[in-house]
Amino acid sequence: MSNIIMTEIFTSFQDYLHSEQNVREEIRNIVKEIEKNAREILTVLQIIHQENGAQQTSSSCLKARQLFEEVRENYKKLSAIVPSGQYYRFNDHWRYVTQRLCFLAALTVFLEVGILVSINTVAEILGVKVQASEGFHLDLEDYLMGLLQLCSELARFAVNSVTSGDYNRPLEISKFVGELNAGFRLLNLKNDSLRKRFDALKYDVKKIEEVVYDLSIRGLKPGSASTEATTE
Amino acid sequence: MSNIIMTEIFTSFQDYLHSEQNVREEIRNIVKEIEKNAREILTVLQIIHQENGAQQTSSSCLKARQLFEEVRENYKKLSAIVPSGQYYRFNDHWRYVTQRLCFLAALTVFLEVGILVSINTVAEILGVKVQASEGFHLDLEDYLMGLLQLCSELARFAVNSVTSGDYNRPLEISKFVGELNAGFRLLNLKNDSLRKRFDALKYDVKKIEEVVYDLSIRGLKPGSASTEATTE
Amino acid sequence: MSNIIMTEIFTSFQDYLHSEQNVREEIRNIVKEIEKNAREILTVLQIIHQENGAQQTSSSCLKARQLFEEVRENYKKLSAIVPSGQYYRFNDHWRYVTQRLCFLAALTVFLEVGILVSINTVAEILGVKVQASEGFHLDLEDYLMGLLQLCSELARFAVNSVTSGDYNRPLEISKFVGELNAGFRLLNLKNDSLRKRFDALKYDVKKIEEVVYDLSIRGLKPGSASTEATTE
Amino acid sequence: MSNIIMTEIFTSFQDYLHSEQNVREEIRNIVKEIEKNAREILTVLQIIHQENGAQQTSSSCLKARQLFEEVRENYKKLSAIVPSGQYYRFNDHWRYVTQRLCFLAALTVFLEVGILVSINTVAEILGVKVQASEGFHLDLEDYLMGLLQLCSELARFAVNSVTSGDYNRPLEISKFVGELNAGFRLLNLKNDSLRKRFDALKYDVKKIEEVVYDLSIRGLKPGSASTEATTE
Amino acid sequence: MSNIIMTEIFTSFQDYLHSEQNVREEIRNIVKEIEKNAREILTVLQIIHQENGAQQTSSSCLKARQLFEEVRENYKKLSAIVPSGQYYRFNDHWRYVTQRLCFLAALTVFLEVGILVSINTVAEILGVKVQASEGFHLDLEDYLMGLLQLCSELARFAVNSVTSGDYNRPLEISKFVGELNAGFRLLNLKNDSLRKRFDALKYDVKKIEEVVYDLSIRGLKPGSASTEATTE
Amino acid sequence: MSNIIMTEIFTSFQDYLHSEQNVREEIRNIVKEIEKNAREILTVLQIIHQENGAQQTSSSCLKARQLFEEVRENYKKLSAIVPSGQYYRFNDHWRYVTQRLCFLAALTVFLEVGILVSINTVAEILGVKVQASEGFHLDLEDYLMGLLQLCSELARFAVNSVTSGDYNRPLEISKFVGELNAGFRLLNLKNDSLRKRFDALKYDVKKIEEVVYDLSIRGLKPGSASTEATTE
Amino acid sequence: KGREVLEQIDDNNPVIKMFKEYGAELDTKHDRHERIVKISRDITIESKRIIFLLHSAATDLEHKREQIFNEADLRLNQLIEKSFKGIALELEDHDPYLYLRAYTAGVQEFIEALLYYQFLRYGEIQPSQNLCEKFKYMIPILPKGNDNTEVMEISNREVVMVIPLTEFFLGMADFTGELMRRCINNLGSGNIDDCFRICNYVKDIYMGFLSINSSGYKEIGRKIYILKQSLLKMEYVCYNIQVRGSEIPKHMLATVINANNAEVNNEEDEGYY
């Protein structure tokens, strides 16, 4: 290239592109670590579906909590790398795993205390902000996606709880998911992935309702009059 | 939903989602305006491909410059709406038309003074910043995409110049695009849309080289010795 | 474009296209409102699936009836915008929500009086005509689609009724859906979305039959001889 | 079905569906005929691409005109069957072939007199109305699609004209298509099939420009000074 | 087309396609009739799922037998049209309805005499051959598909029999479907639709077993020794 | 996971995947280096397309030769990482750049001595083996792909040589590519990427022939008898 | 409950007996399908190779060309005599349409090769009827039971390989792809007249396809689209010859082309010795 001006222009472009590629590379590496954390937490919490999982629930939650510490550290690294104001530029790299971690955090809290975790608490668990203006934050849609994933897991949990002889859990789940469902129904979702995922929620709701039905028709629903009759 | 806490959570979500949808709606409307501007500028500049387009080039550029004023105003509106730090969240709405306008600005400058417009100048023409940190800015990749679109237009222009009897223009274009090509070759592009578009550049280069070839073998290349010989 | 005639031709085209796009925009806006109405009615009627929903059924129907008033007004606006004779040109915009509203109207009527609502009544509830020749009307296929959606909801309702201890409702539903099923079977449906949706009806029918089965085998079927025998 | 009211409801539905299916069947049969006509006209006009096609152009146009008579009769039958106000309900059946016939009518007129046929004239040739309000009409978008198909055919025709030694035709085509292109550029097309088809137009324009380029650089462009020089 | 041989080649091809299309048209018409027959037979036999269906079973079978006469006539027409040795060329048209009729024939025979109908008998009922070499025949795979459909219907029948207080029928069905299941396991099925359908058979078997199980634990299984034991 | 054997099985699988991912990562890094080398060599050799490129050809080749030394070192690193006998397991990573380097090596040799480089020589230039059994080798298909890329480059070179006034080069290229073309025709290619790429060779051959043809009819073909005849 | 059902069922259970027969029938069919697929794959590969061989017939050395044609002819006939006969025997007494999917790929590729051979050698393709003639095989019927080695009249039975006409035309559409390759190669080797001839030939085929009503035959529609793309490329080649040829007067073009082909012509002349 004989033209000096042009050479300069393109050389500075190259620097720019190079530094961007470096940022992406670093992000990818940290996200890989976070994915590993998420995988481990998921594996730890899978215990609930096993035959005698109920006894080990609290110890599993404890292990999950420890793993979340690593998650926090990794998100801290991530937030240090992503240039301010460019969260959404690189968002795709961590979106999926963040949704997964929202699900896992929500599951942990549900197992621990049986309530719906707030977005603030999840952000705390992951070690990120809630408001986009404060820095590296937890996107609302990712949090909602995590909740929807939670519902699927709970539907499966309801089934396996019964298999393990725990007839109380399905009722708790039914109430919880029912309320979540009603909440989502209030949202005017546009036609995106969140909407699609929400449409799938009804199958989870139905599944759980059928589990509760099966328990009630057989008088296995705790606290129902017929239960006493049978269990006596 | 009996649960009051959950109701609150979801109500505030709804507000959030609602305001986001409003922002998107506003963006869409402004972008539609910008697209209209771009269409008009393109139509004005298409004159160059017509038989006697050469004479009208400078007046076309003038008209284009006037239309760019409207573009600037629209980008000003856009930058007012997009929340700070969320440029890349809504980026998809204006990315395509911005690339188009980079192409049109670059074409205008090429027609006016025959040189490669810098990203700074394009940003000025569009009325946006260059650095992401300064606010609503011109993304480097969009600028580069615009340049690649320019090359295609110039390839067509080289062909039509010959038809109009202007044997000088193709040489000018050949030099210009050749240098641009060399510049792009220096960039270590990752495998994205920019890379794909750059891969298509070689067809434009080849086309232009063939036009120059046609001129030289027929002795129509201005300033070549054989021209005189043949045309005599 | 030098050619004046052509310019004229295309200018008038532009006017045409422009006005069409405006109509679509207005339709979209009204349809969004109707969708909001439908969402609200659905939320109101979801009460039936809750544990003590039975008591609140009639007040829910009342609320739904009030919301249908808004629906009527919106359909009135819609019918004012759609040019006569072009119902099917823009049909896609409101088809889906209309089917949903047919379902909701049919559900309301079923809850109120336990019978199948006629297409005339639904049209009245929505504030539209029945005959295409009379103006903005309710398409027969949309009405049928609504009925099929109703059956799915009733299958779920049958399950949840049992959970709530209402052993009468499933029988009522079984009879109702059984008759609807027989009715649909008479129709010679071609291979379209209606047919597809109808094919899914059999799962609802089966589900409801199984609920009734569960009640009978446990002697919970009201009015059956074996009930007495077992419960004694 | 024991329930008499329901039986009645569904029986009347069956009548309705049955008559609709009959209408569709009749439409399909007529459309098949029209497709046959279109195929014959297309085959007749293909002569222009053959080596000595130029001489037979006018006789081909004549044959095409005769075949259009049959087309008109078939459209008359069609318009008799489609219920008033339901054009867009059954539109899909004849849309594609109508676009094709617009192309063929436009090609015929171009070959006969070298001008752009208006939508009115095409409607006349097909024997249908122009305004939707007047009855069975020619949809504007179908007419435009036909024009875009015409441009592709003309690009091919330009190439084959040169092969047959007719150097005049490409210039005529270039002017014609260039104007059409400029016309289309004015339209604010939404993102539908028309827009997609229009995006493909640029390849036709480029192709034709290159043909004209090839002629000019070799001094074969009729009326150019260099032509005389060479041909002498 | 200047080339005479080519014209001939394509003319004969057009003739071929045309005659094929005619044959298909005729086939389609007859198949529509057969589908109507099948729909009627199905409606007639649906009586078994009704509360007091048991009493009407034999009269339903009688009606079905009469309707099968029409079926036979229609298959006779079909076999007259399909050229010998080209059964599988047009097979797709009637495959689906034939499977359905196999199911209906098998259901009729089961209701009449409680045994599995052989392919020979079904072929007789439909008025077709068994061996492909003898002419228009009943494909083995279609027969098997029909049997699989039968199992689904019987699973539903088992459920509804209990609802109607008929505790004998489920046992009969259980034995019948068990044998069929054992039979199917002898087949080496490819990964085709038959295999897929067979995989679904498990769920029917499971359902039926559950019904039988429900009867036994409640001592409702006719003639079982344990009945007394449990109910005491 | 309660099952110990299963845990072991999956642990060893994870180890396997992990080590594979590590190998891939290392390969990717080296390949990136090689790609950089290839890009530099290409840039160096692009000089030939410039107006006065001919003079600088030999110095460009020299520079290319130096860059190939780095290439060799990088391939050495690569061959150290890829386990013996697993070349094709990781092949996809370097296939593309290897083809490119075959092209560049072949171009260099052509520019230096005007002959077709053998696969052995290319393997030497890249510092790899020829036989798969000897270790990290040069795949025959990659070598052939490189040759096909060479032909495209030479077609472009032929055009630009004429522009630079070098009328000899196109003839040399024509002979060279002609022989290559004849060579390729001896190969029984499957319907794979090589076949596809070979099909495109025709256009290069065609382009080159047209250049030679242009030279002959203008009497610019060096040393042809007809030159005199025509130019007179 | 179910368990005993399964156990009770012995091999004499009528249902089990029925299904054993059904199973045997399904296996027979599946096996035959698999055997035909294998033969079809062989045909595909060999046909592709024959096409490749034929492309090398783009030579002006007549004896070399003849040699190639003879070899292609031989190999095509071998396919007919061996592989297709194999399929025909498998299909004997069976509805060929039942197994069509097993051999359609091979048939189409074979037709592509055959038509390309016919076109190159004779400048024309033959209608499908001629092919049908070749696909009739006479199979000797061995007298059974009669073990004595007396001279007997051996009777034959005719076995026919059925190829649905649509397959023939699908193969024909592919064949135009080879014509395009040939046309563009011709330009490279200066065979200008052939370019026009081939281009016009494909135009005829294209018009043939345009004139038929192929609605409902997706595959044909797809191939017509590809065919049109090929045709456009060929037309552009012819256009290029014309537009370049027109830079100098026609009579000079001829000279130039002849001059360029001097050596070739010489070689051709040698053919007359």
Add this chain to the structure above:
Amino acid sequence: KGREVLEQIDDNNPVIKMFKEYGAELDTKHDRHERIVKISRDITIESKRIIFLLHSAATDLEHKREQIFNEADLRLNQLIEKSFKGIALELEDHDPYLYLRAYTAGVQEFIEALLYYQFLRYGEIQPSQNLCEKFKYMIPILPKGNDNTEVMEISNREVVMVIPLTEFFLGMADFTGELMRRCINNLGSGNIDDCFRICNYVKDIYMGFLSINSSGYKEIGRKIYILKQSLLKMEYVCYNIQVRGSEIPKHMLATVINANNAEVNNEEDEGYY
């Protein structure tokens, strides 16, 4: 111009010589690929049949079951000794990954069959290492040149059939599909304990897959999805057993089930004679 280039090129032209060698090499590779594909298809079909055979082992007649297991074992070994040996010989001295696509289908189906067999017979599957052992073949090296028929020591060379570990796990994922079929069939035949056992076994496999990082292996991701669907179905079966079984006290459930299986038990007892 081009024409003469082509004609001038004789067989001694160095380019032509080079390409003749290249052509031979490509043909060899292609032919080998094709041969391997054919063997792979045979393996696929036979493996599917073995799986089908194994499904009929859901019987309580021990001798019948043993008989089936023995037959399956035999046929699996035949595949190893014949078909896979064939592939191994084809691959000898070649990079197996070059031909992996030619035999991946067969390998996966074989592993599916093998694991299903192992699970049914031994209640456990064996790690892939054990399989690798079986895939080593000793091939006698014939002494060459030495034509005298003296007694010689025949030396062997080892030929190995390489199966990438990912293939093993892809086959394992498919194997869970068969387990699901089996689990649901079990419910039908009253084999309640087996339902729980199989379900738990698949849970373990599922957790195994969850615990690995399979990013970049699309095929594995796809199979994990299917695996989860199967698992959900099985869990629902177990759920059903539990919820229905809990309608009466546990000890009574046992009685009921035994009562229902009376005949079966008798038959089983007979097995001890």
